[in-house]
Amino acid sequence: MSIEQLYRTRAKELLSSGEVKMVIGYGAGSNKERRRPLFITSAEECDKLVLDSACISNLSGYLLTEGLLSDEKRVAVFLRPEGVRALNVLAAEAQLDTAQIVIIGFDSPKGELKALEGSSVEEFTALITALKEITPETAGEEQLAKIEKMSPEERFLFWQEEFSKCIKCYACRQACPMCYCRRCIVDSNQPQWVNTSSHTLGNFEWNIVRAFHLSGRCVECGNCDRACPVNIPLRLINRKMAEEVLNSFNHFAGTSKTQEPVLASFKKDDSETFIL
């Protein structure tokens, strides 16, 4: 049986037994490369579920849809390892109770689909801990190294050019499972912390503010990067920040649901290289 078949059956069982009220998975998209989020509430619809290596987006953000989890019923969700990490971060930040989430795990290293064992976040701890040791395999690695070699002026110009494209559609924010604020700082106007205009200053403000808000929280699922309609390589910023946080605080976001938020906790042996 293919993994897709296996998981359709699993979804059917979960729904017909009443164990979950909804399965969030992937359905066919408007072409072969595209898969779209699908919300299934009855066993009959489970055959619409699609699972292959094109199922890339991190669906965990939908769990925070207003009212979805407030009835304390359970929801199953198709997740890659980054998605499970996202669940841990959201739980650590008290946004959801992982007991309400049934994970249907999968991954596709090198394009080959594989099922992941386990249905609760705890069962993924070993897998996630192992991920921490692996240099993430991202297309941005090479580009990141190039940027690292740049002088600060060159680097500034690089980002200036990238950010000049930003149209402030906030697709990065909306696609991000970590951007769950009821009112984003850019939408607050008393005071107006961040300029709403998408001129150079406003674009820098927005992208830098977001980078800092995601430091130590980003699980590098790539949702923002893929969502950006003008293709700003946002993953590079998040990769860099994740690296900094890992090197400075040995913190890898989303290893457990009780992990302390790195920028909101203090340890006596925290490195203080930036304080004179």
Place this chain on the structure above:
Amino acid sequence: MTKILFADKLDSCVERWRSAGMTVIGPVQRTNSSMYDAVKSASELDLNLVLADRSIKELFFPQSEPMLRYNITKSEINTSEFLPPSGPRIIFGARACDASGLAIDDPLFGWDYKDEYWFQRRNESVIVTIACTKADEFCMCTSLKLAPDSTKGSDILLRPLENNKGWQVEELTDRGREAFKKVADLLQEGSDPAAATVSVPEKFDADACAEWLKNPENFNSHFWKEISLRCIGCGSCTYLCPTCHCFDIQDEGGSFEGIRRKNWDSCSFALFTMHTSGHNPRSTQSARWRQRIMHKFNYFPGKFSANSCSGCGRCTRECPVDMGITETLQEISKLSQ
């Protein structure tokens, strides 16, 4: 015999237009993203794109436009105005959907109160559209009663030659004729046949959709919630849309000096309609998606006799969750059968 502009003469044309004081603009590749932008030579143009990632509207309605500068002293307020850049422009290599989009928005920017930021640019721009010989699966102009060679909003229509060596020139307006008079000696009379325009299959029945949308019963249909469940509420579809025209007005600066700007805004955002009291007439994402579809295919045509959609397909092409107008109208077509 028809007038022909051979591709090897395009650079001379660009030079000629530029030396006549015109800004030449066209589809270009920027870092990982394509858009319409000013060029110095024809070699910068990318005329092989199906469609630039970003629409033509930003040349007329920029994402952030300074309107007024204020300067406040103890006894007076001095306001100076920013006027849109004046001077003739020629936009070479527009697509029919983009050009049509501009014509669709003209009545909106003009009804009763004339928005000079839009019209000054409109009046000084010559739009040279190239008929499409290729399309992708997201193109849907034909579903909106437009075509890859629609002339709506264009001043010149160019039809690519079969041999790919140039374009047949169709002059549509005086403004177009005027601009091409400047390069008359670079054009040739010829009988080279034009390539067939691409066939874009019809994806939905726009008339049937309009009827369905007009029926008040369907306003409260479950359909709206189901079709928009996965919408994440970003503004990418509206910002890339050649006809979406909503904007915000924002002051930037301090209490004594600053700039008032007109910035793009989107009906997808929850804050768009939120009252200060906290009451929000369109409080859910499904209500906001319904508004977008209703506005484009019911309200707008009721006021301005045209759908507020020219079928470019950018909404679906760039949607992070693979939604878009096509899917919604396809589903409505099914419901209205």
Place this chain on the structure above:
Amino acid sequence: MTENNSNAAQNIYKPAIMKIVNRHDEAPGVRTLRLEFQDPLDHELFKATYRTGMFGLYGVYGEGESTFCVASPETRNEYIECTFRESGRVTSALARADIGDLVTFRGPYGNRFPLEEFYGKNLLFIAGGIALPPTRSVIWSCLDQREKFGKVTIVYGARTVADLVYKHELEEWMQRDDVELVLAVDPGGESPDWKHRVGFVPTVLEEAAPSAENCVAILCGPPIMIKFTLISLKKLGFEESNVYTTLENRMKCGLGKCGRCNVGSIYVCKEGPVFTAAEVSRMPAADL
């Protein structure tokens, strides 16, 4: 982008400069400002176009603009009065402004109350809380040409006694023989010396039971009050086409372009803000 000080092309987004000549605290957080045009040309244009019911965008540079009605009547167009509750960024800035300070006004925009259609008719004004200002503009327009109208009844309710706005004018209307004023506060909102009604507007209205005969009702209030008052008016025999109200929505341009004030197909800024209840009932309720 060129910067220009001349008025070569008319910029529809450029506001008029206004001086605050008076201010008055109406209720906790609610203030009235009287504004005078600084440029006589702006004033002439206003006088030529302003009719009761129209609205404007009041602004403070550096903060932005906010939409509310012109609370002064067309019969008193030497100045503009606006009454607002301090709640957002712009209204807070307006509340900080002092007499002599300069603010901005863009408008008047929108449609108006068809006053000449009201000639010879009895008028019933019903308002709740902070919605008296748009009603007050119509009230004064009619009282300033009192002979043209029949009986005038005003039913006004607020949450508490302190929340009643235009207290001095309420007093004046109370004294007049040609106006019947019914005042009410919500149960629990009365003060020990409160001599008027206690109850919600719809109930008080039904008790007052004005005749629907040859009568036009002008109704302004929060959505919940409008909803229940319409039911009461129906009971009293009022036709929806004889009930007028004003709608408010968030606006940025006021000119039919920025796209946010739509209720169904209606652009409130251009086709409103004044509508009959019959027109409102044809709008999609979910959009209100």
